[in-house]
Amino acid sequence: MTITCSQLLEKHSQAWKQATVHPFLTQCQLGTIQPQQFSTWLVQDYLFVVEFTRFVARVLANSPRHHFDILLSGLGALKDELTWFQAKAQERQLNLETEPQETCKQYCEYMKLVTTMPYAVQANTLWAIELAYNQGWQLPGKMPPPYAEFADRWGNQGFTEYVKLLEQIADEVLLTVDETVQGQAESAFLEIATREKDFWSMAMTVE
Numbered sequence: 462m463t464i465t466c467s468q469l470l471e472k473h474s475q476a477w478k479q480a481t482v483h484p485f486l487t488q489c490q491l492g493t494i495q496p497q498q499f500s501t502w503l504v505q506d507y508l509f510v511v512e513f514t515r516f517v518a519r520v521l522a523n524s525p526r527h528h529f530d531i532l533l534s535g536l537g538a539l540k541d542e543l544t545w546f547q548a549k550a551q552e553r554q555l556n557l558e559t560e561p562q563e564t565c566k567q568y569c570e571y572m573k574l575v576t577t578m579p580y581a582v583q584a585n586t587l588w589a590i591e592l593a594y595n596q597g598w599q600l601p602g603k604m605p606p607p608y609a610e611f612a613d614r615w616g617n618q619g620f621t622e623y624v625k626l627l628e629q630i631a632d633e634v635l636l637t638v639d640e641t642v643q644g645q646a647e648s649a650f651l652e653i654a655t656r657e658k659d660f661w662s663m664a665m666t667v668e
């Protein structure tokens with residue numbers, strides 16, 4: 462039997478909920494997040510996105526030709542996102558030349574590990590990482606400034622469409638692999654759910 466992305470979401474709904482519904486996001490929506498907590502997230506997420514860009518590039522390198530357009534569009538968006546992060550950090554006078562915290566570092570190392578796994582696992586992981594932010598930033602509802610801009614970055618229609626295309630890619634390749642690889646994809650999905658939850662929690666624990 463083949464596993465699909467929507468089946469993973471259904472089967473592991475509790476783990477996924479913890480990844481996408483978190484006090485960090487709720488407090489952004491309420492406008493009560495501490496500026497220092499938000500700044501911690503912003504800097505650490507920039508560092509994450511630098512490594513995530515490398516991850517997507519590696520996934521592209523392993524992908525079949527007919528996935529190029531979608532993955533290249535993702536990389537194009539990441540180019541803008543990195544510049545945008547730099548602008549947001551500058552507005553707040555935050556130093557991006559800093560060390561990643563342990564949670565961020567380990568998540569980045571995990572992404573690197575995934576790129577040594579079969580392409581189906583990589584495609585599934587890429588979809589899960591993007592879906593986590595697509596849903597996480599939308600679920601609390603309309604956010605006040607300055608958080609609305611952040612919610613829109615990952616909650617906008619274009620990004621939502623992109624995540625749907627990533628789901629199609631992942632489902633297409635999951636169909637072609639055996640149960641062992643499907644099991645690897647499922648484990649990776651659960652890893653992402655845990656690491657996303659931990660990333661929000663890390664931001665709230667100001668060092």
Ligand SMILES: Cc1ncc(CN)c(N)n1
Nearest residue numbers: 506509510590591594660
């Ligand atoms: C931790 C994390 N997860 C996902 C995303 C969305 N690319 C992100 N920016 N940061």
